[in-house]
Amino acid sequence: MASLVSCEYRDGIAIVTIDNPPVNAISQAVRAELLAFVHDLNRNTDIRAAVLRCAGRTFVAGADINELGKPPLAPALPEVADAIEGARVPWVAAIHGAALGGGLELSLACTARIADGQARLGLPEVTLGIIPGAGGTVRLPRLVPVPDAVEMVTGGKPVAATAALALGLVDRLCDEDLLSAAIGFADDLAARPGLPPLIGRPCRNATDMDWQGKATAIKAKARGAKAPMEALEALRDSAHLPAHEALKRERERFLRLAASDEAAALRYAFFSERSAGRSLASIASEPADLARVGVVGGGTMGAGIATALLLCGCEVQLLERDAAAAEAAHRRVGEMLDASVGRGSVSREAADQVRNRLAASSDDMPLVSCGLVIEAVFEDIDVKRDVFSRLDAIMPPDAVLATNTSYLDVNRLAEMTVDPTRVLGLHFFAPAHVMKLLEIVRGRHTGDRALATGAALAKRLKKTAVVSGVCHGFIGNRIMAAYRRDCEFMLLEGALPAQIDAAMRDFGFAMGVFEVQDLSGLDIAWAQRKSTASTRDPSLPYCHIADRLCEAGRLGRKTKKGWYDYGDGGQKVDPEVTRIIEEERARAGVNALSMSSVQIMQRILSVMQREGHALLVEGIAESASDIDLVMLTGYGFPRHRGGPMYLAAHESQRTPGSVPAAAIGAASPFKDWLIKP
Ligand code: 3H9
Numbered sequence: 001m002a003s004l005v006s007c008e009y010r011d012g013i014a015i016v017t018i019d020n021p022p023v024n025a026i027s028q029a030v031r032a033e034l035l036a037f038v039h040d041l042n043r044n045t046d047i048r049a050a051v052l053r054c055a056g057r058t059f060v061a062g063a064d065i066n067e068l069g070k071p072p073l074a075p076a077l078p079e080v081a082d083a084i085e086g087a088r089v090p091w092v093a094a095i096h097g098a099a100l101g102g103g104l105e106l107s108l109a110c111t112a113r114i115a116d117g118q119a120r121l122g123l124p125e126v127t128l129g130i131i132p133g134a135g136g137t138v139r140l141p142r143l144v145p146v147p148d149a150v151e152m153v154t155g156g157k158p159v160a161a162t163a164a165l166a167l168g169l170v171d172r173l174c175d176e177d178l179l180s181a182a183i184g185f186a187d188d189l190a191a192r193p194g195l196p197p198l199i200g201r202p203c204r205n206a207t208d209m210d211w212q213g214k215a216t217a218i219k220a221k222a223r224g225a226k227a228p229m230e231a232l233e234a235l236r237d238s239a240h241l242p243a244h245e246a247l248k249r250e251r252e253r254f255l256r257l258a259a260s261d262e263a264a265a266l267r268y269a270f271f272s273e274r275s276a277g278r279s280l281a282s283i284a285s286e287p288a289d290l291a292r293v294g295v296v297g298g299g300t301m302g303a304g305i306a307t308a309l310l311l312c313g314c315e316v317q318l319l320e321r322d323a324a325a326a327e328a329a330h331r332r333v334g335e336m337l338d339a340s341v342g343r344g345s346v347s348r349e350a351a352d353q354v355r356n357r358l359a360a361s362s363d364d365m366p367l368v369s370c371g372l373v374i375e376a377v378f379e380d381i382d383v384k385r386d387v388f389s390r391l392d393a394i395m396p397p398d399a400v401l402a403t404n405t406s407y408l409d410v411n412r413l414a415e416m417t418v419d420p421t422r423v424l425g426l427h428f429f430a431p432a433h434v435m436k437l438l439e440i441v442r443g444r445h446t447g448d449r450a451l452a453t454g455a456a457l458a459k460r461l462k463k464t465a466v467v468s469g470v471c472h473g474f475i476g477n478r479i480m481a482a483y484r485r486d487c488e489f490m491l492l493e494g495a496l497p498a499q500i501d502a503a504m505r506d507f508g509f510a511m512g513v514f515e516v517q518d519l520s521g522l523d524i525a526w527a528q529r530k531s532t533a534s535t536r537d538p539s540l541p542y543c544h545i546a547d548r549l550c551e552a553g554r555l556g557r558k559t560k561k562g563w564y565d566y567g568d569g570g571q572k573v574d575p576e577v578t579r580i581i582e583e584e585r586a587r588a589g590v591n592a593l594s595m596s597s598v599q600i601m602q603r604i605l606s607v608m609q610r611e612g613h614a615l616l617v618e619g620i621a622e623s624a625s626d627i628d629l630v631m632l633t634g635y636g637f638p639r640h641r642g643g644p645m646y647l648a649a650h651e652s653q654r655t656p657g658s659v660p661a662a663a664i665g666a667a668s669p670f671k672d673w674l675i676k677p
Pocket of ligand 1: 064077103128131133136271274
């Protein structure tokens, strides 16, 4: 087998190169080879210093995630880090790309660090349900101030090279030949007595740390995930215990967490993200040119899509029905850009620059030069069919046409074109410039070029693309509509909105289903129910509660009343809603039963899983992990739980013979709708 670590020598400097594509993950083989070189160099008295660098696009991006959760294989990374830190000669880490997790830990064991201007450095372990396991929580706070170390480890967000320099995390930045600069640096270090290794130094600015305040903030944000709090505890140990004791405790914590359900679920989420949209990667067709993209409709969704496109470097031509609407749409995009500046997600200069690439008009002819047009007009099949008919007439035959519909039949829109192979769905999630998910909807006739264009757009927008077939609501909204409906039946059976919302929050959702409805408004779903009322199967149960709230003008937060009362700014349970629920229970002839949080959540999961299973059987979703990804990235499902399909698979693995979650809803007097939606 080819070696993964090599060493060359230049005038007494050893250059040790890790070459383990694609991201130089530090697998057992890399650890073994690297450790062997450390020992060799200790014995070689011709060597004055060593440089640790990587081949390919990045420095070490961390431990090999495939090995986590399995019995550790020797040599362990802490052993390698200790050996580098205790080496006879100074070691310099030359960092390009990303130095993450175990990669940063290796560099912390070196005597010094030099990075190029594009480098990013971080300890993202908490995003995988673990804490750093090779000295990160002990060496980092001895190099950068403790509050900054706490931020990096408990938040998991990498810092850019310039910030790393300011923190003292790297010693030098270099924008040209990184290797030569690293060799020069190593030469300098060899010539002068070094500082004691990090492990022998005290923590920096430890008294500035408000441990209690941070613990409260983490608890509020973690939504039940354990790793961030464990990371804080590890850092607290590091600040208060001798380094060798803190290292020992860090390792114990790391091994315990690596074997936890939370870590397994987060690893699954990590790999699901990477495998999403795999079917698109094999498409050989060339995508349409995305330099200029058209957006039809500049409401909240259209403006969000335009903002996302501008921020990824596209020119945007926005079409509205008249000059005033075009002007309003232009303004809306400007406001979204300003808000992005306010949030710190984009700089003022960048926002001002991209603003110039937006044109909004009521004339559709400027669309003609766009490679892709995305319609985001009112969610009405006739309105959208008209748009497609017009686009088909004016757009050149090689332009791709997309709809941002959330529910409507993409095939019926494609019917309006001469060549339906160029039509696809691109379902963005609001706010479109913030949310990571993009459902790429493959219609009956959607061709490879249209799909390749969707994939190229997702990549450019840095969104997670999941392919869906055509059905009412595609993957995400179909599942959401199903569990929302069941939650309303649970109201009839005895639960109250606040109980259901609390059960979801306890599970890890940021908000419960009724709170979400109040935030987004109850009127759109109401309009949809009214429009399909004539075709509803009368033999199926129907819950009237939401209709009654809407009829009473309770449309959510915007009317200060919905499932809750928002009269004085806060969210309060409203006895009026409880009364309506009780009346509807009486009308349905149901005796209310009490339901526990666990029962409520099991019921919600069972509906998600049942619908997910149907999506797979019908060929709408390509894989169970795609379904989970949609729920994690678009619907607030807690990432550390893996997703409904992941939980279904693990539930049956863990407790064979247990009552499957799907059976729980079968006790419902309204189970008919579960069987036949
Ligand atoms: C850790 O270090 C623990 C230590 O504290 C203690 C140990 C004792 N392992 O994301 P991409 C694969 S925990 C294995 O598409 P990009 C990935 O699956 C680790 N595989 O590229 C994909 O494979 P495929 C802490 C990994 O350019 C391919 O590489 N580190 C790993 O968009 C390309 O990945 C992290 O959490 C890995 N560590 O982004 C960093 N990383 O082609 C995790 C990637 O078969 N990695 N792969 O689908 C990342 O954040 C991104 O991959 C990175 C590159 C930013 C580096």
